Amino acid sequence: MKKLILATTALAFSAGFALADGHATTVRMGTEGAYPPYNFINDAGEVDGFERELGDELCARAELTCEWVTNEWDSIIPNLVSGNYDVIIAGMSITDERDEVIDFTQNYTQPDPSAYLALSADADVAGGVVAAQTNTIQASFIASSGATLVEFATPEETVTAVKNGEADAVLADKSYLAPIAEADGDVQLLEQEELIGGGVGMGIRESDGELKDKFDAAITSMKEDGSLNALIAKWEVGAQF
Amino acid sequence: MFSYCTDPDTLSGLRWLSCYLTTAKHAGFYWSFLTVLTLLAITAPTALAFGFGGASAARSQFAPLRWFGKSYIAIVRGVPDIAFFLFFVIALDQAFEWIRHQWKCPDWPDAIRQGNDFVVCAAAKLPLGTAEQWVHEVYGFFTAVLTFAIVFGAFSANVLYGAMRAVPKGQLETAEAYGMTRRQTFWRVLVPQMWVYALPGLSNLWMVLIKATPLLFLLGVEDIVYWARELGGSKTPRFTDYPHGDWRLWYFLVLLVFYLCFTKLSEVVLERVMKKLTRGQATLGGTT
Numbered sequence: 001m002k003k004l005i006l007a008t009t010a011l012a013f014s015a016g017f018a019l020a021d022g023h024a025t026t027v028r029m030g031t032e033g034a035y036p037p038y039n040f041i042n043d044a045g046e047v048d049g050f051e052r053e054l055g056d057e058l059c060a061r062a063e064l065t066c067e068w069v070t071n072e073w074d075s076i077i078p079n080l081v082s083g084n085y086d087v088i089i090a091g092m093s094i095t096d097e098r099d100e101v102i103d104f105t106q107n108y109t110q111p112d113p114s115a116y117l118a119l120s121a122d123a124d125v126a127g128g129v130v131a132a133q134t135n136t137i138q139a140s141f142i143a144s145s146g147a148t149l150v151e152f153a154t155p156e157e158t159v160t161a162v163k164n165g166e167a168d169a170v171l172a173d174k175s176y177l178a179p180i181a182e183a184d185g186d187v188q189l190l191e192q193e194e195l196i197g198g199g200v201g202m203g204i205r206e207s208d209g210e211l212k213d214k215f216d217a218a219i220t221s222m223k224e225d226g227s228l229n230a231l232i233a234k235w236e237v238g239a240q241f
Numbered sequence: 242m243f244s245y246c247t248d249p250d251t252l253s254g255l256r257w258l259s260c261y262l263t264t265a266k267h268a269g270f271y272w273s274f275l276t277v278l279t280l281l282a283i284t285a286p287t288a289l290a291f292g293f294g295g296a297s298a299a300r301s302q303f304a305p306l307r308w309f310g311k312s313y314i315a316i317v318r319g320v321p322d323i324a325f326f327l328f329f330v331i332a333l334d335q336a337f338e339w340i341r342h343q344w345k346c347p348d349w350p351d352a353i354r355q356g357n358d359f360v361v362c363a364a365a366k367l368p369l370g371t372a373e374q375w376v377h378e379v380y381g382f383f384t385a386v387l388t389f390a391i392v393f394g395a396f397s398a399n400v401l402y403g404a405m406r407a408v409p410k411g412q413l414e415t416a417e418a419y420g421m422t423r424r425q426t427f428w429r430v431l432v433p434q435m436w437v438y439a440l441p442g443l444s445n446l447w448m449v450l451i452k453a454t455p456l457l458f459l460l461g462v463e464d465i466v467y468w469a470r471e472l473g474g475s476k477t478p479r480f481t482d483y484p485h486g487d488w489r490l491w492y493f494l495v496l497l498v499f500y501l502c503f504t505k506l507s508e509v510v511l512e513r514v515m516k517k518l519t520r521g522q523a524t525l526g527g528t529t
Contacts, residue, residue, distance in 0.1 A: 025371075026371045028377075033471075034471065034474075036477070036479070036480045037479070037480065040480055041266060041471060042266070042480070042481065043264045043265065043266055043481055043482055043483065044264070044265040044266065045264075045265045045266040045268065045269045046265075048480075049480075067374055069374070069377070070463075071461060072458065072459075072461075075327070075459075078331060079331070079461075081357045081358050081359060082331050082334065082335055082359045083338070083358075083359055083360065083361070083366065084334075084461075101357050102357070154470070154474075156470075156474040156475070159475070160475075160487055163487070179477045179479045179480070180475075180477055182477070182479075183477040183478055183479070183484065184475075184477075184486075205358045205360070206355070206356055206357065206358055207351075207355045207356070207358045207360050208358075
């Protein structure tokens with residue numbers, strides 16, 4: 001009973017604040033800002049990309065005020081659980097390992113096949129040296145395959161490693177590598193692809209069930225009216241729903 | 242910025258470059274130089290104050306204070322910087338929030354630690370969840386200053402501790418013979434004379450501090466190295482008006498020049514300070 005009263009008072013208070021400020025609660029969205037087309041910093045120095053548009057739309061539907069912050073990929077989960085921001089929206093694939101530490105909303109992209117980018121079509125991805133970003137599904141996939149894994153802190157560095165010959169190929173989400181292969185004549189996508197990961201979702205603290213439900217509902221509504229598919233098509237981030 | 246920048250695809254050469262270098266993103270890069278300089282300007286005196294406090298504590302007559310000073314110096318000097326910057330800041334932030342939580346929300350029914358999560362009531366959040374982005378950035382900046390000050394304070398405490406012991410004993414005995422109290426001897430004789438012995442060590446620390454500023458990015462502050470990496474990385478035409486290859490080398494060359502100029506300038510200034518401090522001292526430098 002006491003809890004109930006407290007919760008009601010808290011709710012009443014926050015509602016009061018919200019009214020006084022003229023806007024709803026502020027939710028801080030943490031992203032990496034270095035993984036186009038999902039998220040990147042545009043020429044104006046702001047977070048842009050598929051997830052920026054998606055996140056803004058989701059916040060509008062859930063009636064939340066959202067603030068964008070960038071954080072290094074390596075420490076993106078520790079900073080979420082210690083409360084420096086409220087949501088991770090950074091092209092993070094839903095995996096069991098991560099699910100033990102944080103919660104995920106439903107996926108907002110289909111599982112995107114991971115592709116290899118290499119200098120030549122006959123690169124040895126089974127026994128050679130393959131680059132991947134640290135703490136990604138691709139890194140753990142290569143670690144358990146026969147190839148030698150080299151890890152880098154940023155996606156950019158993994159591609160550079162292939163270009164300067166440090167690695168035979170790089171494994172990453174196909175939607176990240178495709179524009180690079182398109183723009184750069186030296187590198188190409190291999191035909192072989194790996195189906196790993198369960199789609200990308202928003203990471204939310206386990207204790208923050210209410211926020212998770214709000215975003216889940218917003219994602220469902222975007223899936224239903226087709227606006228999510230339109231965004232996926234616009235930014236070319238894999239298959240539609 | 243310039244009127245001809247509306248369609249960068251049609252530009253080439255210097256005109257393209259002038260547009261490229263004046264994008265809003267580059268403004269972030271230029272601001273970050275100011276961030277680094279401000280950090281140094283605030284951190285250096287703060288660290289020196291920490292060092293002075295630590296050194297004075299370490300030579301205190303009062304045993305617990307002495308133990309505190311000595312263990313501060315020993316522990317912080319022994320822990321690798323990177324571990325300090327990765328974990329200490331999160332711990333520091335959580336400690337602040339925990340204290341505020343106890344004070345502001347004593348009736349909070351839930352646990353603060355819920356599994357992996359650290360959850361305090363909304364009023365105890367630092368800064369408040371509703372605060373503007375710049376408040377978060379300023380707060381991040383000050384935790385950075387505090388962390389740098391604690392780390393470099395320990396090193397400078399050791400330098401100052403040594404410097405205090407290097408002041409000729411005869412000076413202190415003379416002060417005592419004049420009837421000065423311990424406190425008077427400390428402030429009027431020991432402190433003015435110790436700087437000349439401390440300066441070489443402190444100038445080393447200053448140089449190391451300048452070069453340690455890239456650790457800022459670990460603390461979530463967007464510093465010059467972050468921007469150089471971000472701007473220099475190759476850009477595909479789909480996501481920017483100014484596509485280019487891997488230009489990190491050029492950006493890092495700019496940083497190299499910046500750091501070299503800055504350390505050179507510091508050397509010149511420190512040399513002058515040294516000259517000033519050695520005048521009239523009973524050292525080799527003072528006699529010439």
